[in-house]
Amino acid sequence: xxxxxxxxxxxxxxxxxxxxxxxxxxxxxxxxxxxxxxxxxxxxxxxxxxxxxxxxxxxxxxxxxxxxxxxxxxxxxxxxxxxxxxxxxxxxxxxxxxxxxxxxxxxxxxxxxxxxxxxxxxxxxx
Numbered sequence: 001x002x003x004x005x006x007x008x009x010x011x012x013x014x015x016x017x018x019x020x021x022x023x024x025x026x027x028x029x030x031x032x033x034x035x036x037x038x039x040x041x042x043x044x045x046x047x048x049x050x051x052x053x054x055x056x057x058x059x060x061x062x063x064x065x066x067x068x069x070x071x072x073x074x075x076x077x078x079x080x081x082x083x084x085x086x087x088x089x090x091x092x093x094x095x096x097x098x099x100x101x102x103x104x105x106x107x108x109x110x111x112x113x114x115x116x117x118x119x120x121x122x123x124x125x126x
Contacts, residue, residue: 001025008032011062011081019073041085045117061089061115068110078114086116 001024006017009031017027032052038044050056062070062081070077082088090112095102 003028005030011060012066015070015074015077022073057117059115059117062113064111064113067113081114081116084116086114089113089115 003026004017004020006013006020006027006029009029013029017029021027033050035048038048045057048056062078067078092104092108092111
């Protein structure tokens, strides 16, 4: 197997690194931020300056297809994101009023995803 460098420790970068490592590759993740990671997510939210990461405090939503890939390739990862403060999001709940038949279809679950902010506070915090 090969040696691979992943540039960036985002959800995508770390997920790719974990999948490659599970396939037997030697993986190194490079992160440009010279600061150490704060002790908890609330400290990250309040005081961690991420120069060059303008979207740090903005909402981040995993696309439904990526959530499906995580479920297949890294079982339990989505549940860990929710436990860390992510929120389930379902674009079909509630359905727009212009849709006459609000009955769910058997495969509607595939559209559910998780949203949150990069420094997600844990459950029960703001």
